[in-house]
Amino acid sequence: MYRESRRWRIGAHIILMFMTLLALLPFILLIIASFTDDQVAVINGYRYLPEKWSLSAYKYIANEAETIFRAYGITIFITIVGTAVNLFLTSLLAYMLAQDELPGAKMFNFLVIFTMLFNGGLVPTYLIYASTFKIRDTIFALIVPNLLMNAFNIILVKNYFRFSLPKELFESSRLDGASEFQILKHIVLPLSKPIMATIGLMTSIAYWNDWQNGLYYLNDTKLYSVQNILNAINTSVQFLATNSVSGANITDIPTTTVRMAIAVVGILPIIIAYPFFQQYFVKGITLGAVKG
Amino acid sequence: MELVGKSNKKRKKIKHWIPFYIMGLPGMIYLLINNYLPMVGLQVAFKKWDYQKGMWFSDWIGLKNFEFLFKSQAFRITRNTLLYNLTFIIVGAILGISVAILVNEIQSKQFKKIYQTIILLPFLMSMVIVAYLTYAYLSPQTGYINNILEAIGLNRISWYSEKKYWPFILVFVQQWKTIGFGMVIYLSSIVGISKDYYEAAELDGATKWQQIRTITLPLLKPTIITLLILQVGQIFRSDFGLFYQVPMDQGSLYAVTDTIDTFVYRGLMKTNNIGMSAAAGFYQSVVCFITVVIFNGVIRKVNKENAMF
Numbered sequence: 001m002y003r004e005s006r007r008w009r010i011g012a013h014i015i016l017m018f019m020t021l022l023a024l025l026p027f028i029l030l031i032i033a034s035f036t037d038d039q040v041a042v043i044n045g046y047r048y049l050p051e052k053w054s055l056s057a058y059k060y061i062a063n064e065a066e067t068i069f070r071a072y073g074i075t076i077f078i079t080i081v082g083t084a085v086n087l088f089l090t091s092l093l094a095y096m097l098a099q100d101e102l103p104g105a106k107m108f109n110f111l112v113i114f115t116m117l118f119n120g121g122l123v124p125t126y127l128i129y130a131s132t133f134k135i136r137d138t139i140f141a142l143i144v145p146n147l148l149m150n151a152f153n154i155i156l157v158k159n160y161f162r163f164s165l166p167k168e169l170f171e172s173s174r175l176d177g178a179s180e181f182q183i184l185k186h187i188v189l190p191l192s193k194p195i196m197a198t199i200g201l202m203t204s205i206a207y208w209n210d211w212q213n214g215l216y217y218l219n220d221t222k223l224y225s226v227q228n229i230l231n232a233i234n235t236s237v238q239f240l241a242t243n244s245v246s247g248a249n250i251t252d253i254p255t256t257t258v259r260m261a262i263a264v265v266g267i268l269p270i271i272i273a274y275p276f277f278q279q280y281f282v283k284g285i286t287l288g289a290v291k292g
Numbered sequence: 293m294e295l296v297g298k299s300n301k302k303r304k305k306i307k308h309w310i311p312f313y314i315m316g317l318p319g320m321i322y323l324l325i326n327n328y329l330p331m332v333g334l335q336v337a338f339k340k341w342d343y344q345k346g347m348w349f350s351d352w353i354g355l356k357n358f359e360f361l362f363k364s365q366a367f368r369i370t371r372n373t374l375l376y377n378l379t380f381i382i383v384g385a386i387l388g389i390s391v392a393i394l395v396n397e398i399q400s401k402q403f404k405k406i407y408q409t410i411i412l413l414p415f416l417m418s419m420v421i422v423a424y425l426t427y428a429y430l431s432p433q434t435g436y437i438n439n440i441l442e443a444i445g446l447n448r449i450s451w452y453s454e455k456k457y458w459p460f461i462l463v464f465v466q467q468w469k470t471i472g473f474g475m476v477i478y479l480s481s482i483v484g485i486s487k488d489y490y491e492a493a494e495l496d497g498a499t500k501w502q503q504i505r506t507i508t509l510p511l512l513k514p515t516i517i518t519l520l521i522l523q524v525g526q527i528f529r530s531d532f533g534l535f536y537q538v539p540m541d542q543g544s545l546y547a548v549t550d551t552i553d554t555f556v557y558r559g560l561m562k563t564n565n566i567g568m569s570a571a572a573g574f575y576q577s578v579v580c581f582i583t584v585v586i587f588n589g590v591i592r593k594v595n596k597e598n599a600m601f
Contacts, residue, residue: 030428042434045434045438089322123566146326149322180311180315205416215561216561230420
């Protein structure tokens with residue numbers, strides 16, 4: 001018996017080490033590719049052990065630092081503002097919905113849940129934001145559509161307010177003459193830190209990683225976030241590579257290593273921060289899985 | 293007197309609720325703009341789109357857009373969306389459960405954490421990044437795989453123009469990205485299973501394999517069923533990022549990479565076929581709604597706690 005469980009454990013270690021390697025190898029190739037000499041990369045392709053290492057891709061990026069810094073500025077700005085507004089809207093609406101006796105509570109709950117069942121989809125959403133609200137090429141395009149609030153989080157927070165907080169606390173504060181805004185701010189939210197932190201983290205990741213809003217609503221490259229820049233580089237090199245299949249030579253493109261270096265610059269901060277928020281990320285996933 | 297008292301009380305009540313309505317207002321306005329206006333806007337599927345007139349004032353044309361849609365790609369995009377999602381759901385469940393069981397076998401806390409953290413890492417990345425990583429391997433000229441093929445004397449493959457490989461590539465990439473998600477969810481249920489069961493089984497001389505079959509899997513069943521039903525409810529929605537970014541929007545691959553979502557996007561942004569695109573979107577919204585409602589009904593029967601409504 002003991003030997004069997006030992007065998008199992010060793011087997012589990014071997015398989016999981018293989019899985020972790022599988023998860024990591026693409027990132028390692030990306031990083032090594034970014035430190036490869038461009039000429040060597042063009043001739044030999046991306047390799048785990050390049051013939052010649054070089055910092056030239058990063059030197060190129062350093063010359064283009066302004067673009068990268070601007071894109072980072074935009075990513076950070078939309079992540080902070082988007083997450084803050086998201087938490088603000090979500091907690092206020094959830095607090096209203098958490099009042100069982102509120103006249104119309106059932107209807108409001110239904111209106112929230114219905115958005116999870118039925119959805120207009122991209123075409124009318126795009127037309128409304130682009131032509132009715134003229135959101136194209138403004139910073140709002142990266143913040144407002146789809147990411148600013150979602151029904152699922154509202155229900156999560158509402159249930160937390162309803163079931164995880166002591167009811168007597170509200171009653172006594174109300175008797176003391178506190179306004180509902182004061183109760184929410186000074187009593188409910190401080191007690192709801194765990195759920196707000198989890199939702200805040202998941203929202204931040206959604207903003208940080210978002211490239212779709214930029215794809216739909218931005219022509220102005222000055223407003224591009226990091227993800228939009230990465231997407232644009234991918235699209236244009238893709239265009240050249242596609243043509244090269246029918247004759248043109250990809251060796252004329254100096255971006256073989258630069259594109260990889262920009263991708264590394266794009267993911268580095270989140271990879272460095274990941275171990276610190278990993279446990280909240282896991283919690284966010286398990287919370288989301290119960291429903292939705 | 294009594295009447296006056298009652299209406300006073302009622303007025304007080306309404307006054308009492310006003311702050312709550314004010315608090316809920318901004319969120320409800322957002323839902324109105326972001327969710328309800330687009331629902332009304334679905335009418336554009338029944339209109340002849342005209343830039344001058346915009347979406348509210350374009351002329352009605354009945355089902356014309358749908359006729360075009362069903363004469364062209366409706367079958368292809370529906371088939372791709374359904375088959376890929378079905379494969380993702382089945383393979384994802386098998387891999388997710390397997391990895392979760394393996395991680396649970398690990399005694400050392402450090403190793404457990406390292407495995408979990410790294411296997412979950414790809415799930416944190418955006419699809420743009422995933423497209424870069426895929427490109428590093430599949431680029432026809434500089435990709436790692438073609439280097440290997442050449443090194444062992446095989447012909448290079450022009451990955452981004454040969455569609456026969458893409459069903460496998462897309463399933464592999466999707467699983468690579470999401471396996472950590474499945475692992476986390478199944479692991480969170482496995483951890484909740486009482487150790488007593490396993491100890492009792494061990495005393496009875498059950499092998500590990502028997503323990504998994506008779507304890508772990510049966511106790512995981514509610515989680516597995518819930519997740520499967522939730523995913524099947526969304527089976528008409530495809531992951532736009534996966535199907536748009538990873539194959540790099542190559543026309544020669546559309547036969548096996550085009551899904552409802554990429555088709556809608558292209559009609560709207562690239563080929564300016566807004567009528568057909570709107571029709572495809574309408575078709576997706578309606579079919580999605582029906583499947584979500586049906587499968588939510590199924591969930592209610594199986595496990596009421598997990599139903600959305």
